[in-house]
Amino acid sequence: MAATFSWNLIFNKKPPLFFPWSPLSVSSPAVNAFSPRLPRTRKSLVIVAAMMEAKPTILVAEKLDEAGLQLLKNFANVDCSYNLSLEELCTKISLCDALIVRSGTKVTREVFESSGGRLKVVGRAGVGIDNVDLSAATEHGCLVVNAPTANTIAAAEHGVALLTSMARNIAQADASLKAGKWQRNKYVGVSFVGKTLAIMGFGKVGSEVARRAKGLGMRVIAHDPYAPTDRALAIGVELVSFDAAISIADFISLHMPLTPATLKMFNDVAFSNMKKGVRIVNVARGGVIDEEALVRALDSGIVAQAALDVFTEEPPQKGSKLVNHENVTVTPHLGASTAEAQEGVAIEVAEAVVGALKGELAATAVNAPMVPAEVLSELAPFVGLAEKLGRLVVQLVASGSAVKTVKVIYASARGPEDLDTRLLRAMIIKGLIEPISSVFVNLVNADFIAKQRGLRITEERILLYGSPENPLQFLQVQIANVESKFASAMSDSGEIKVEGKVKDGKPYLTKVGSFGVDVSLEGGLILCRQIDQPAIIGMVGTILAEENVNVNFMSVGRIAPGKQAVMTIGVDEDPSREVLKRIGNIPSIEEFVFLKL
Ligand SMILES: NC(=O)c1ccc[n+]([C@@H]2O[C@H](COP(=O)([O-])OP(=O)(O)OC[C@H]3O[C@@H](n4cnc5c(N)ncnc54)[C@H](O)[C@@H]3O)[C@@H](O)[C@H]2O)c1
Numbered sequence: 295m296a297a298t299f300s301w302n303l304i305f306n307k308k309p310p311l312f313f314p315w316s317p318l319s320v321s322s323p324a325v326n327a328f329s330p331r332l333p334r335t336r337k338s339l340v341i342v343a344a345m346m347e348a349k350p351t352i353l354v355a356e357k358l359d360e361a362g363l364q365l366l367k368n369f370a371n372v373d374c375s376y377n378l379s380l381e382e383l384c385t386k387i388s389l390c391d392a393l394i395v396r397s398g399t400k401v402t403r404e405v406f407e408s409s410g411g412r413l414k415v416v417g418r419a420g421v422g423i424d425n426v427d428l429s430a431a432t433e434h435g436c437l438v439v440n441a442p443t444a445n446t447i448a449a450a451e452h453g454v455a456l457l458t459s460m461a462r463n464i465a466q467a468d469a470s471l472k473a474g475k476w477q478r479n480k481y482v483g484v485s486f487v488g489k490t491l492a493i494m495g496f497g498k499v500g501s502e503v504a505r506r507a508k509g510l511g512m513r514v515i516a517h518d519p520y521a522p523t524d525r526a527l528a529i530g531v532e533l534v535s536f537d538a539a540i541s542i543a544d545f546i547s548l549h550m551p552l553t554p555a556t557l558k559m560f561n562d563v564a565f566s567n568m569k570k571g572v573r574i575v576n577v578a579r580g581g582v583i584d585e586e587a588l589v590r591a592l593d594s595g596i597v598a599q600a601a602l603d604v605f606t607e608e609p610p611q612k613g614s615k616l617v618n619h620e621n622v623t624v625t626p627h628l629g630a631s632t633a634e635a636q637e638g639v640a641i642e643v644a645e646a647v648v649g650a651l652k653g654e655l656a657a658t659a660v661n662a663p664m665v666p667a668e669v670l671s672e673l674a675p676f677v678g679l680a681e682k683l684g685r686l687v688v689q690l691v692a693s694g695s696a697v698k699t700v701k702v703i704y705a706s707a708r709g710p711e712d713l714d715t716r717l718l719r720a721m722i723i724k725g726l727i728e729p730i731s732s733v734f735v736n737l738v739n740a741d742f743i744a745k746q747r748g749l750r751i752t753e754e755r756i757l758l759y760g761s762p763e764n765p766l767q768f769l770q771v772q773i774a775n776v777e778s779k780f781a782s783a784m785s786d787s788g789e790i791k792v793e794g795k796v797k798d799g800k801p802y803l804t805k806v807g808s809f810g811v812d813v814s815l816e817g818g819l820i821l822c823r824q825i826d827q828p829a830i831i832g833m834v835g836t837i838l839a840e841e842n843v844n845v846n847f848m849s850v851g852r853i854a855p856g857k858q859a860v861m862t863i864g865v866d867e868d869p870s871r872e873v874l875k876r877i878g879n880i881p882s883i884e885e886f887v888f889l890k891l
């Protein structure tokens with residue numbers, strides 16, 4: 295009987311991703327191909343030109359401190375182009391691997407679409423990422439990193455500066471005196487001692503403002519649905535509801551991010567529930583306040599004063615009623631603008647962008663799981679296994695069968711909390727999708743792409759006895775509700791099933807369907823089902839040897855002596871169609887498939 299024969303030629307056109315994307319290499323074929331007979335000066339010129347070509351390009355679209363620029367320049371070609379229009383940014387971006395911005399540049403979907411897939415990282419030199427379209431970044435597999443810590447103190451200090459200058463009318467009195475007036479009665483202020491300050495958003499900046507306000511003798515309360523009570527208690531702050539916070543407070547300081555949930559959170563209704571004469575500071579984002587409602591509240595006296603560093607539109611329209619209101623103190627988004635903070639954010643973002651371009655996982659990733667370095671190095675061999683099992687299992691699906699449900703089983707002696715599987719899941723998705731499509735899958739976009747393609751990934755853990763030293767004993771991938779082009783890959787329960795483990799740091803295939811196998815996952819793989827009998831291994835080996843195809847590994851798993859067996863043969867070179875046909879013509883081979891890893 296002639297065997298059913300399947301040939302799967304998978305072009306390995308995309309980089310074998312281990313990290314979110316392939317690290318950029320500075321070696322260039324142009325350097326290797328360089329002729330040693332060229333004169334020395336010419337030779338170095340050629341090398342320099344080739345290195346320049348291989349270096350990534352980073353577009354810095356807003357002013358960045360020199361310390362950060364230097365780090366970028368040590369690694370990449372850096373293009374500092376400020377005040378670009380959207381159109382100019384879109385034109386430039388197709389030539390850039392990374393983009394660095396502050397809050398003044400809108401990184402919209404159009405920017406990602408214009409990049410043609412080249413843009414790998416957007417670095418935000420600051421905290422707020424509301425100016426970056428994160429969904430579009432994720433869909434385009436582009437990592438977004440920020441600099442979340444370096445400007446915390448600067449922002450908190452600016453918040454306190456606004457609070458104090460507002461309470462004592464510093465800006466207004468300064469302008470009055472400079473205009474030649476001496477208005478001591480007009481600028482009588484209010485004291486802080488014994489007053490209540492409500493911190494809205496008790497994160498990094500909010501808690502630093504709280505600490506400082508306590509030093510001013512204030513009672514501090516906070517509202518933050520996600521803040522841990524013990525952190526608040528540790529600095530003597532009581533966490534309360536939104537309504538309680540705004541109705542009790544004499545002063546309110548805003549420190550939450552701008553999100554769909556916080557947009558215009560301070561509106562007519564909120565102002566109407568505040569204590570009459572409340573004073574408000576905003577160093578978070580302009581958009582959290584309904585600015586027209588704030589003008590109404592100021593006019594009616596509900597809000598006695600406001601001090602604003604941020605605005606819905608920046609810069610605000612000339613003649614803005616809010617900016618020009620006599621009870622409003624304004625600064626042009628200066629919260630992060632201290633020499634120390636700017637040096638800090640520049641270094642923080644430059645390190646994150648360079649690390650990401652090198653293929654490292656960024657600790658400040660905003661749109662990808664943050665996997666700590668120690669977890670990453672521990673999981674490194676399993677990442678290769680996960681991708682290869684994904685690649686293998688999808689090639690076993692018969693053409694015409696749509697893959698909809700994939701189950702991943704992690705067998706480990708570790709409890710779920712000690713095994714971070716996000717990276718492994720992403721790599722399985724990469725292995726499943728890349729061989730059958732032209733999309734580029736990485737840690738950033740894996741879940742999104744799977745969802746977009748209607749691919750449901752379920753995960754299950756098997757808790758094994760044994761040493762928790764080894765993060766994973768074996769990994770199994772199953773595809774349900776499909777036909778297989780290699781019937782033996784179907785398990786008794788009707789799914790295509792492959793299983794593998796890591797041995798000596800290398801990925802091995804250990805099970806196909808119900809057959810135990812043992813083959814290193816590298817190069818190509820021939821799977822044959824035959825009736826167990828002498829000489830078959832020799833016959834297949836001879837055919838491959840005649841065609842100079844090197845066998846790197848082979849194993850046979852059988853149900854019982856003389857019954858069906860599955861032979862797995864690892865090959866270094868791709869066998870020709872002719873060779874595969876000859877193997878298929880061996881009478882006792884019932885079916886076989888060639889898979890490319
Ligand atoms: N003016 C400036 O120059 C400047 C400088 C730094 C930070 N910022 C802005 O300040 C804000 C806070 O920065 P951070 O570093 O403290 O961030 P953070 O992430 O440490 O803190 C934000 C806090 O807001 C909380 N939050 C989220 N939704 C909330 C809601 N609906 N109600 C109440 N709290 C909510 C979060 O739980 C978190 O604790 C951000 O918007 C940031 O962009 C502005």
Ligand SMILES: O=C(O)[C@H](O)COP(=O)(O)O
Pocket residue numbers: 396397398419420421422423445627629630631
């Ligand atoms: O979110 C931030 O980090 C601040 O708003 C600072 O923004 P900037 O970098 O534009 O000063």
